[in-house]
Amino acid sequence: MKNIGLTGGIGSGKSTVSKILISEGIPVYDSDSRAKFLMNYSIELKKNIIQKFGKESYINNKLNIEYLSKIVFNNRSEIIKINSLVHPFVYNDFNNWKKGYFSKYVIFESALIFETGSYKNNDFNILVVSDLEKRIKRVTDRDNISRNDVINRISNQWSDDKKIPLCDYLIKNDSLHETNKIVMKMIEYLNKKIK
Numbered sequence: 001m002k003n004i005g006l007t008g009g010i011g012s013g014k015s016t017v018s019k020i021l022i023s024e025g026i027p028v029y030d031s032d033s034r035a036k037f038l039m040n041y042s043i044e045l046k047k048n049i050i051q052k053f054g055k056e057s058y059i060n061n062k063l064n065i066e067y068l069s070k071i072v073f074n075n076r077s078e079i080i081k082i083n084s085l086v087h088p089f090v091y092n093d094f095n096n097w098k099k100g101y102f103s104k105y106v107i108f109e110s111a112l113i114f115e116t117g118s119y120k121n122n123d124f125n126i127l128v129v130s131d132l133e134k135r136i137k138r139v140t141d142r143d144n145i146s147r148n149d150v151i152n153r154i155s156n157q158w159s160d161d162k163k164i165p166l167c168d169y170l171i172k173n174d175s176l177h178e179t180n181k182i183v184m185k186m187i188e189y190l191n192k193k194i195k
Helices: 012-022 031-041 043-053 067-074 076-098 130-144 147-155 159-165 176-193
Strands: 003-010 029-032 105-109 124-129 169-172
Touching: 003 012, 003 176, 012 029, 012 105, 012 124, 012 176, 029 031, 029 043, 029 076, 031 105, 043 067, 076 169, 105 176, 124 159, 124 176, 130 169, 169 176
Parallel strands: 003 105, 003 124, 029 105, 124 169
Antiparallel strands: none
């Protein structure tokens, strides 16, 4: 079974691509939602987060997203710190998850596969890109945060120009109709390429 990475900067539309893949019966592991789950329910991970970021990291035994977001989204070294805590738990969870599938390949969806170097563990990497203004609008609408907050988050991720040379397949997500066509072509390509 092959591992295929799916990534894209915040607001690029990788979740849209994931939904299309899932609708075609392709297993997709959503590392962002699983990371949140593990941060809330893994006793060992919670202990590690509290050690590094303090007791304020949790309120009533639930992850204090607002507190941690303020720390990590404004400081690249803090992002690296939290990722180094969370990622080993996510990869272990992913490896257990994929045992439940018998397909030629599974998709590992994650925002930071290039930044963390984990793209090297994949057999193939897909990058989703989109126009900057569209990305900003998507995130301000979705997360109800300010334009400046979105720009800060984008600036803490690698630029598309840095990621494009490392990807195997590029999806430009500017209209749902076009993206749908590109993803269907990509599935065709993968089915031929992966035996």
